[in-house]
Amino acid sequence: MIDLRLRNAALEMAHARDFDFVIINELFERALFDLKAIVHAQRLKYAAQRSARSDTFEALNIP
Secondary structure, eight states: OHHHHHHHHHHHHTTGGGSSOOOOTTSHHHHHHHHHHHHHHHHTSHHHHHHHTHHHHHHTTOO
C-alpha cells in the first residue's frame, strides 16, 4: 500500500509545475494549514474583492 502511494505521489509531483499551488501531505496539520492559506489567498484576489466589496471599490473610484 505504501509503495503504491509513493508511486502515485511521484506521478502527481511530476505535474506540480502545471499548478499554482502545491501541497505536500507529509504532515496533515501542515497540509491543512497550507490549504486554508490558499483558500484565504483566493478570497483576497482582486476579482473576488471587487465582486464582494463593489460599493467600497466604487466609493474609492477603483476600477
